[in-house]
Amino acid sequence: MKAGGLRTPTRPAGDRPVRQASLREHNLALVLRHVGAAPRPPSRADIAAATGLTRATVSALVDDLIGGRLLTEVDPAPRSGAGRPAVGLVLGANGPAGLGLEINVDYLAACVVDLAGTVRHRVAHRADQRPHSAAEVLTRLADLAGAARAAADADGLILAGAALAVPGLVTADGLVRLAPNLGWRDVDAPGLLSGHPALADLPLTVDNEANLAALGELHAATADAPNFLYISGEIGIGAGIVLHGTLFRGARGWSGELGHVPVRPDGPACRCGSHGCLEQYAGQEAILRAAGLAGYGLAPDAAIVRLTELATARDRDTVEALAGAATALGVAVAGVVNLLDVDTVVLGGVYAPLAPWLRPTVEAELARRVLTASWSPVAVRPSVLGGDAAAVGAAGSVVRAVRDHPARWLAGAPDSSGGGR
Amino acid sequence: MKAGGLRTPTRPAGDRPVRQASLREHNLALVLRHVGAAPRPPSRADIAAATGLTRATVSALVDDLIGGRLLTEVDPAPRSGAGRPAVGLVLGANGPAGLGLEINVDYLAACVVDLAGTVRHRVAHRADQRPHSAAEVLTRLADLAGAARAAADADGLILAGAALAVPGLVTADGLVRLAPNLGWRDVDAPGLLSGHPALADLPLTVDNEANLAALGELHAATADAPNFLYISGEIGIGAGIVLHGTLFRGARGWSGELGHVPVRPDGPACRCGSHGCLEQYAGQEAILRAAGLAGYGLAPDAAIVRLTELATARDRDTVEALAGAATALGVAVAGVVNLLDVDTVVLGGVYAPLAPWLRPTVEAELARRVLTASWSPVAVRPSVLGGDAAAVGAAGSVVRAVRDHPARWLAGAPDSSGGGR
Incomplete structure (x- = not known):
């Protein structure tokens, strides 16, 4: 010491x-x-x-x-008793708001969240981002940001800042160190975005998408100091770890890489260079492939809708594909729960609409593999946020900062007659 | 909120x-x-x-x-300059001290640590505890405690309290909820120990052995706010998670069950009821079995000595057994590092003397499977504490509490002329 x-x-x-x-x-x-x-x-x-x-x-x-x-x-509210009601x-519904931005492998999203946490505007662009350079992706994202910002302006909201969610490892100053599924390495997202007029004058933070989605889930939580593992199921699989009501970021901010937890040490090769990672069994593309839905050129969101339709109709390949993914997910998450002792697992991203089929198998694996499960079962539930949870969580993190530190906002805020900062 | x-x-x-x-x-x-x-x-x-x-x-x-x-x-110290040296x-080397107790599957240990952290006395009893009831085990432990206490008294040390390390899940009030390898369920260790004269008048806390060993490692650490995973390799495998210089205990105090992280989902059955847990590949008994050293009636510590001799002589079965254990350990720990972003892995328990053979393979698995390893390799090193790290950590936790809150000690302490509390 x-x-x-x-x-x-x-x-x-x-x-x-x-x-x-x-x-x-x-x-x-x-x-x-x-x-x-x-x-x-x-x-x-x-x-x-x-x-x-x-x-x-x-x-x-x-x-x-x-x-x-x-x-x-x-x-x-009118009241019956004596005296003038106060x-x-x-x-403030027309006060500071947060701009949330999200880059994921197969979509871009932007949204505006007001001080009360209400999503006032959301816009998404669904397309595979992998064929494009980081600069191209960020230019498209800036266009979405411009659209969201115009809608916020029209509503009289004042953007306090922007936060960007990316599916990868981000340094404290916003450098995207690695986003394996996008093929990004050392991308200076704030630097590239600052050249776009829609974002040039806004403070911007960058964070991992699962972390921001977990924060969104945390802000929406009713428990006092919840402990949960938020799982963001997309083409990649990320996790946000909330312990005693606080997001746990790891020693260097790179925690939560659940997608690269080994499920079978000698399993199929992963884009990260390893073998048998959870993503190879339970990532969105692995599920669609196992269900026979890959290769039809379906847009990813349409493919997930189709998957739920087939699962509802008890299509055998689909049900088996989802059971296989849920087994792998349950195995990996059982390891996490044995290690971290969290009491709740939140299924986010595409796992939220697929929860009816994933949950029973995940729960069975947890019951079997978690040491404490016999007297303290792990709760598994879908996310309360939608598919753009990370964008909503990002925007929420901006307004949360204003709510936690209102004096900072007041020091630089416009008066009540409106206008920019 | x-x-x-x-x-x-x-x-x-x-x-x-x-x-x-x-x-x-x-x-x-x-x-x-x-x-x-x-x-x-x-x-x-x-x-x-x-x-x-x-x-x-x-x-x-x-x-x-x-x-x-x-x-x-x-x-x-004498000095050459002018003036009387201060x-x-x-x-205080003869002030308050901590009594550390450890129950493990194949040994019992007790030790006394003084205020400076020096181990003043240690005593161990090596024998398989599984054939005995919890009450029998605790009676033997109390005998060891009595011997350690007599030695402390002879040295003029005053025991400030005792801490007991057990290989299992412990509640906040010291109930051993589950210790799978001992076959214990809901054992009231403080209640059973309070009937023994050697312990009746001492405040006693109970904690998981890997947690206490990790605390011992933390107190011995030179870094300011270290992040590490301490692995306690015994018949069971536990882990203590230290994040930013603080032991992370999980939502209910049951974190660190590394031994039950699945390595192969359909692997051999484990005592916990699951399949393919790390313990089945890298626990002490699994290693001895794979090396052909099980069944000779060797005492566990003698078996580990024999194992290192055979490994030094490059005995093929032994080298393969250790490589297999190290691979499984590396796979499980890679998942942990991807999830928690710790930068250091400490090999404790029997893994410390086996580190020369385990480390290269563990490092290779981490290099292959940890997403951040290409630019930020994970350090793997043996524990600085010995085989009774948990007992030393337990005793250390007692003196640490005195050092952190000296006023509490002074309020109830004897005067400098000596005597009990």
């Missing part, structure tokens, strides 16, 4: 102005959090009672938050 | 006495941490300079720590 780092000042609280400022920051976030979590629009008095802050302090904070469009007043407060 | 929990008091610092007390607690730990990390015994003046505390404060804290035997004064301070 090293000394240092933790030092106790001999003159505590010698810097009162800084502490006052941080108290205001803290309280702004506290008020915003309370409004966001309240079942009904609370009044200023409700907030004062719930937070322990004085009414005068709450009123001043609320005025600041309204000025920065983070809160909006709503008419009180004005309620809700998160 | 839920509101509540985080509330800002309207009257900050209204409870000054509590804050003063917690300041003293903090500063006692700070001084102790500084002495523990210093390369040479620091003087009171050195500590004041390094911590920013006043000399008077440091002197008062040091006096308290000496009174509670947490620090000892040592003669200053008295140096070291962690």
